[in-house]
Amino acid sequence: MQPNLILEDTIYTLEQLQEVDVPQIALAGRSNVGKSSLINALAGRKNLARTSSTPGKTQSINFYRVEPWQYYLVDLPGYGYAKVSKADRQKWAELINKYLISTPGLKALAVLIDSRVPPQQIDIELTSYARQIDLPLIPILTKGDKCKQSERVAKQNEWAKLLGGIKPIISSASTGLGVDKIWHAFSEHAMDPEEFARIDEEVKKAKAEKKAQRAARAEKRENAKPKAKSKKATPSKKKKKKK
Numbered sequence: 001m002q003p004n005l006i007l008e009d010t011i012y013t014l015e016q017l018q019e020v021d022v023p024q025i026a027l028a029g030r031s032n033v034g035k036s037s038l039i040n041a042l043a044g045r046k047n048l049a050r051t052s053s054t055p056g057k058t059q060s061i062n063f064y065r066v067e068p069w070q071y072y073l074v075d076l077p078g079y080g081y082a083k084v085s086k087a088d089r090q091k092w093a094e095l096i097n098k099y100l101i102s103t104p105g106l107k108a109l110a111v112l113i114d115s116r117v118p119p120q121q122i123d124i125e126l127t128s129y130a131r132q133i134d135l136p137l138i139p140i141l142t143k144g145d146k147c148k149q150s151e152r153v154a155k156q157n158e159w160a161k162l163l164g165g166i167k168p169i170i171s172s173a174s175t176g177l178g179v180d181k182i183w184h185a186f187s188e189h190a191m192d193p194e195e196f197a198r199i200d201e202e203v204k205k206a207k208a209e210k211k212a213q214r215a216a217r218a219e220k221r222e223n224a225k226p227k228a229k230s231k232k233a234t235p236s237k238k239k240k241k242k243k
Contacts, residue, residue: 002044003042003043003066003067003068003069003183004043004066004067004068005039005042005043005045005048005064005065005066005067005073006064006065006067007048007062007063007064008063008064008065008072009062009063010060010061010062010063011060011061011063012059012060012061013095014094014095014098017061017095017098017099017102019102019103019104020072020103020105021104021105022070022071022072022105023070023071023072023105023107023190023191024063024071024072024073024074024103024105024106024107024190025071025072025073025074025106025107025108025109025110025138025186025189025190026074026076026099026100026103026106026108026109026110027039027073027074027075027076027110027112028076028079028096028109028110028111028112028126029078029079029111029112029113029123029142030078030079030080030112030114030120030122030123031078031079031080032078033078033112033113033114033142034112034114034142034143034173035049035075035078035112035142036049036050036075037049037142037173037174038112038140038142038171038173038182039064039073039075040173041171041172041173041174041176041179042073042179042182042183043064048064049062049075059077059088059092060077061074061075061076061077061095061096061099062074062075063075066186066190069187069190069191069199071107071186071187071190071191072105073186074099074106076096076099077092077095077096079092079093079096079122079126080120080122100129100130100133100135101133106135107136107189107190108135108136108137108138108185108186108189108190109130109135109136109137109138110137110138110139110140110182110185110186111123111126111127111130111137111138111139111140112140112142113139113140113141113142113159113168114141114142114143115141115142115143115144115146115147115151115152115155115170116143116146116147119158119159119162124162127139127162127163131164136189137163137166138169138182138185138186138189139159139163139166139167139168139169140168140169140171140178140182141155141156141159141168141169141170141171142171142172142173143172143173144170144171144172144175144177144178145172145174145175145177146172152170155168156168156170169181169182169185180203184200184203187199187200
């Protein structure tokens, strides 16, 4: 089942931040980590979240309603971009911190990490802070298609050691790698356990049906191919012996 993401609200200041007691999953990551691209991949759309090659483009908190599952995916401003003014960095930090500590419906923090670079101190600090305030973590390695399989696994294991055994989900917005696993993790944290179990069963059933349909189509194509005619064996003629 492909959920639908609807941009419902955008805020820029602490004064605009209101307490909304609806389950929420927050997305955070360094500038240019691929957050907007991942949101588009999760939505199955190209232009829901604006992407940019310029780091620090997201300067607001964007609230996306997840339908039909009735929780929010919350896109936080990118952090760690050195060319942004100190005042702006401070403003974003205060906005993110206020959101993290004052949102009763916040169920987990998804931290997006670039799979191509070594663990960055600013990412380690954010994950440590989340654990200090007892906020469940969903670490996600982005841009997995840019690395070899062995490099992705090595980075996954490296972060698992730093996070006390929590293995990041390897993802790629370009190929769709990890999208299903990410939705599974989000919904598991945000939804009522019974409702999640019901929807999870529906998703598994839908996947099984699609797999069966693909197999049936492949078999139909195979059966439709013209079969090569088998050549009948002709009896060999014995050569007469010369007298």
